[in-house]
Amino acid sequence: MVLHPVLGKLVSKRVVLASASPRRQEILTNVGLRFEVVPSWFKETLEKSSFTAPYEYAVETAKQKALEVANRMHVKHLRTPDVVIGADTIVSVDEQILEKPIDKQDAYRMLSRLNGKEHSVFTGVAIIHCHSKDNRLEMEITDFYEETKVKFSELSEELLWDYIHSGEPMDKAGGYGIQALGGMLVEYVHGDFLNVVGFPLNHFCKKLAELYYPPSKHNAQHKKYNSIPSVDTFENRSDGEGESSNFTEYKVASKLDSSGMDSSGAVYTSENSSAVRTGFTVPLENQNGVSQSASKLPSKILELMDGFRASKVLFVASKLKIFDNLKKKGPMKAVDIANDIGTSVCGTERLLDACASLGLLEKTPQGYSNTDSANTYLTSDGKYSLHGYIIHSNDHLWPLFTNLEYAVQEGSRQNHRAFGKKADDLFKDYYHSQEVKQRFMAAMHSIARLTAKDVATAFDLSQFKSACDLGGCTGALAHELVQVYPNLKVTVFDLPEVIANISFFQPSGQHTAPVTFVSGDFFKDNLPEADLYILSRVLHDWPDEKIHVLLSKISAVCRPGLNMEKML
Numbered sequence: 001m002v003l004h005p006v007l008g009k010l011v012s013k014r015v016v017l018a019s020a021s022p023r024r025q026e027i028l029t030n031v032g033l034r035f036e037v038v039p040s041w042f043k044e045t046l047e048k049s050s051f052t053a054p055y056e057y058a059v060e061t062a063k064q065k066a067l068e069v070a071n072r073m074h075v076k077h078l079r080t081p082d083v084v085i086g087a088d089t090i091v092s093v094d095e096q097i098l099e100k101p102i103d104k105q106d107a108y109r110m111l112s113r114l115n116g117k118e119h120s121v122f123t124g125v126a127i128i129h130c131h132s133k134d135n136r137l138e139m140e141i142t143d144f145y146e147e148t149k150v151k152f153s154e155l156s157e158e159l160l161w162d163y164i165h166s167g168e169p170m171d172k173a174g175g176y177g178i179q180a181l182g183g184m185l186v187e188y189v190h191g192d193f194l195n196v197v198g199f200p201l202n203h204f205c206k207k208l209a210e211l212y213y214p215p216s217k218h219n220a221q222h223k224k225y226n227s228i229p230s231v232d233t234f235e236n237r238s239d240g241e242g243e244s245s246n247f248t249e250y251k252v253a254s255k256l257d258s259s260g261m262d263s264s265g266a267v268y269t270s271e272n273s274s275a276v277r278t279g280f281t282v283p284l285e286n287q288n289g290v291s292q293s294a295s296k297l298p299s300k301i302l303e304l305m306d307g308f309r310a311s312k313v314l315f316v317a318s319k320l321k322i323f324d325n326l327k328k329k330g331p332m333k334a335v336d337i338a339n340d341i342g343t344s345v346c347g348t349e350r351l352l353d354a355c356a357s358l359g360l361l362e363k364t365p366q367g368y369s370n371t372d373s374a375n376t377y378l379t380s381d382g383k384y385s386l387h388g389y390i391i392h393s394n395d396h397l398w399p400l401f402t403n404l405e406y407a408v409q410e411g412s413r414q415n416h417r418a419f420g421k422k423a424d425d426l427f428k429d430y431y432h433s434q435e436v437k438q439r440f441m442a443a444m445h446s447i448a449r450l451t452a453k454d455v456a457t458a459f460d461l462s463q464f465k466s467a468c469d470l471g472g473c474t475g476a477l478a479h480e481l482v483q484v485y486p487n488l489k490v491t492v493f494d495l496p497e498v499i500a501n502i503s504f505f506q507p508s509g510q511h512t513a514p515v516t517f518v519s520g521d522f523f524k525d526n527l528p529e530a531d532l533y534i535l536s537r538v539l540h541d542w543p544d545e546k547i548h549v550l551l552s553k554i555s556a557v558c559r560p561g562l563n564m565e566k567m568l
């Protein structure tokens, strides 16, 4: 069998390995497969007694791991992968399934069971081909398993405990790693060694060959179909059925409902015709789910650990105007983008790949292009562009948050550390240069414009004739308010430095008349008269004493009757 052309079929596809196992990653990387790793959140808690053979449990778990990742990536609007690979390795001895030990005592129990005996290692594998159509995730699933027999020598208690104390058993099915120290415990291996390590590479390649180069109809005509043949959706795929017996293929269509849950149905197209089914029972400690809980990934924590990288990828791509460039000229190759924006080709390619894996860009053989949401929110000129806020987050908030530790220790703002100057007045820092001022105004404008409609319609303000938006900056909310309430006149009150720079942000067209701009300092100057005062994204900036001053001033100018204060 020539392996390379088979794996070559995956080169142009977005392949995701739904596994946190470093061994699986290494096995697949070693043969040159390019893939992303998205560990599955599926909890390995399937009821073992509901399976008639251990391998069925491994196959079903592998399938559920892969399905969870495929569905999650689809639900979260990350770019739907082309292929998701899931795997699950178990050890079976005396008709019992052993997974990863939960502690040293558990590892000892497992290794004692294996001591001096032959056992089976099963790895179940699921290969899911995904296709997104009209927000529906269509999946074609192929699964199979591989069995390898392993025999342990007679091992002394001392040796077992020495091995356990090495720490190696803890993240490994059956409590041993044949590829490392655990290799010393093993007398013989019958079958695929890599299957024991965690991934049956040879069977995987054969399966891909069957999928991508199926036997011709002529060769397959003697095969017996036991159920409905699958619909041919793969490139270069004919109607032929696979040769080998211990796998199953079926199609699943999963449609997202409004709650983000998926509903799925499966149509089987072949069966495990010659798979050997052996009975097995489930050890008590596994039935109560204790051992499975040890394998749970702290996904929330992992997400938080890595979140800053994803944010920075978005910030840098925005700063380099990659989304603007691709809107104008996409799809583009990394080298052309790098030439356009004057960056290194290798660095740019990595950044673009990171954007693609975060679902911000599409990557096809033609090059990179914007996703719909990148076109809407990440280019700098769109109506709902968040570009300004992203640049503010990168240039202003990021350096401040880098000093969060000091802020907590000292209980003070960190502008001196982040920018080398004191922030006596928060806004002095924003307005010390024309560039920083415009960046800050663009940030406020972009977030206000995106949220203005929701804010304007969150309350029924139709009873009011006049409103004053205190700290209303570019007037994004004010303009939305006069659209929603045609009888309302809105005054935007903000610092003179802001009012002097609003022209760039004003909407063109006829609906601008009822919005007026007044400059002043709401702590020092008289507030314009109005029926309604709006404080949007203002109070969080100030300490309690200053908030008290501001609210007291508003309260003093409010007229009885119709007057009402709203704090948004």
Ligand SMILES: Cc1cn([C@@H]2O[C@H](COP(=O)(O)OP(=O)(O)OP(=O)(O)O)[C@@H](O)[C@H]2O)c(=O)[nH]c1=O
Residues within 6 Å of the ligand: 018, 019, 020, 021, 022, 023, 024, 039, 040, 044, 065, 087, 088, 089, 090, 091, 100, 121, 171, 172, 173, 174, 176, 177, 178, 179, 182, 196, 197, 198, 295
């Ligand atoms: C017998 C044996 C197993 N393993 C590892 O045992 C884990 C099994 O657990 P799993 O549940 O199949 O996988 P995981 O590690 O939890 O990852 P995930 O796919 O995310 O569930 C995998 O790691 C395997 O390599 C070895 O490294 N060497 C060996 O000799």
